[in-house]
Amino acid sequence: RGSVHRICSGQVVLTLATAVKELVENSIDAGATIVEVKLREYGSEMIDVSDNGLGVEEKNFEGLTLKHHTSKLEDFSDLINVETFGFRGEALSSLCALSVMNVVTRHKDVEVGTKLEYDNHGKVNSRSSVARQIGTTVTLQNLFYTLPVRHKEFQRNLKKEFVKMVHVLNAYCLINTGVRITCTNQTGKGNRTTVVSSKGNQTVKENISNIFGPKQVQSILEFKQHKPTEEVSTEYGIKLTDGQTELFKIEGHISKCEHGQGRSSADRQFYFINKRPCDHSKLSKLVNEVYHQYNRHQYPFVALSITIQKVYDQYNRHQYPFVALSITIQKESVDVNVTPDKRQ
Numbered sequence: 236r237g238s239v240h241r242i243c244s245g246q247v248v249l250t251l252a253t254a255v256k257e258l259v260e261n262s263i264d265a266g267a268t269i270v271e272v273k274l275r276e277y278g279s280e281m282i283d284v285s286d287n288g289l290g291v292e293e294k295n296f297e298g299l300t301l302k303h304h305t306s307k308l309e310d311f312s313d314l315i316n317v318e319t320f321g322f323r324g325e326a327l328s329s330l331c332a333l334s335v336m337n338v339v340t341r342h343k344d345v346e347v348g349t350k351l352e353y354d355n356h357g358k359v360n361s362r363s364s365v366a367r368q369i370g371t372t373v374t375l376q377n378l379f380y381t382l383p384v385r386h387k388e389f390q391r392n393l394k395k396e397f398v399k400m401v402h403v404l405n406a407y408c409l410i411n412t413g414v415r416i417t418c419t420n421q422t423g424k425g426n427r428t429t430v431v432s433s434k435g436n437q438t439v440k441e442n443i444s445n446i447f448g449p450k451q452v453q454s455i456l457e458f459k460q461h462k463p464t465e466e467v468s469t470e471y472g473i474k475l476t477d478g479q480t481e482l483f484k485i486e487g488h489i490s491k492c493e494h495g496q497g498r499s500s501a502d503r504q505f506y507f508i509n510k511r512p513c514d515h516s517k518l519s520k521l522v523n524e525v526y527h528q529y530n531r532h533q534y535p536f537v538a539l540s541i542t543i544q545k546v547y548d549q550y551n552r553h554q555y556p557f558v559a560l561s562i563t564i565q566k567e568s569v570d571v572n573v574t575p576d577k578r579q
């Protein structure tokens with residue numbers, strides 16, 4: 236059982252970026268306004284995430300690291316309206332199986348903190364009282380050491396993984412207005428450097444200026460588009476429930492990348508759906524194509540967020556429609572040989 240869990244855990248947490256992202260999400264879910272990420276040796280020796288959130292209740296100390304244990308979802312119908320980043324209860328249980336995990340937490344209703352040490356199966360190994368402000372610190376040591384091949388790959392690609400992690404963290408900084416997120420890294424030589432720092436401003440635009448410098452918001456194109464009910468009803472035949480005024484909203488900031496950035500589309504582009512950072516290859520392709528018509532040598536800075544209102548009830552969730560759709564276009568517009576079965 237132990238090794239099956241370890242293998243599955245390796246699929247939940249694939250990279251350094253996922254590990255850090257999961258911990259930061261938990262902090263934000265706990266209502267933190269300050270989140271501090273501290274790494275040693277780019278995260279390979281230690282990842283330590285501290286927050287000033289609600290803390291963990293004593294009754295959850297044991298369950299915290301159990302598979303599918305979550306305090307965020309009461310029943311299955313909540314899934315549609317879920318407002319937190321987490322709801323599957325997989326992250327801590329997986330991280331426990333992949334590293335040495337400690338938690339120090341003080342719940343808002345108690346006077347003293349507790350330090351919990353877990354084993355790889357998610358059991359509490361030791362427990363002691365410590366002084367702490369309200370909030371939680373989760374510490375991971377030797378990430379992936381239980382998966383030797385992954386561990387070796389991780390060490391080999393450390394710098395690359397680190398760069399990816401910084402990008403992911405910056406996405407969280409941008410979209411989570413009102414939350415200050417910092418990340419520092421300490422290497423063997425002893426110096427600790429700050430790699431991510433957001434002041435938790437009230438708007439995404441201020442966050443952009445703060446994180447990437449004021450130049451990045453110069454000549455910024457800011458836009459906001461709402462799709463109102465009537466327009467959507469006519470266009471898509473979708474009726475919205477009472478009180479709904481729009482189906483979706485796209486908000487964005489696009490500007491020329493600062494000097495030295497923007498050579499790759501991955502440099503400074505961020506996409507969000509319902510405030511969740513995501514990869515949206517179709518959308519990013521579209522944005523870059525349009526931008527390239529004007530500026531062929533550079534990719535733009537992009538922070539684009541889409542808010543989709545709750546429209547789930549409009550669809551029939553238990554059935555797929557009948558479809559027979561045939562598209563005819565010029566032969567030279569199609570590459571049939573993308574995959575051997577010619578289906579892509």
Ligand code: ADP
Pocket residue numbers: 257261262264265286288289290291295299300304305306307320321322323324325326327328370371372
């Ligand atoms: P999920 O986020 O999907 O609920 P996790 O495995 O990430 O699952 O976390 C398990 C549970 O541990 C959460 O539901 C929450 O109750 C608790 N928890 C984790 N991190 C924190 C934190 N930083 N502050 C408060 N509670 C936390």
Ligand code: MG
Pocket residue numbers: 257260261320321322324326
């Ligand atoms: Mg979580």
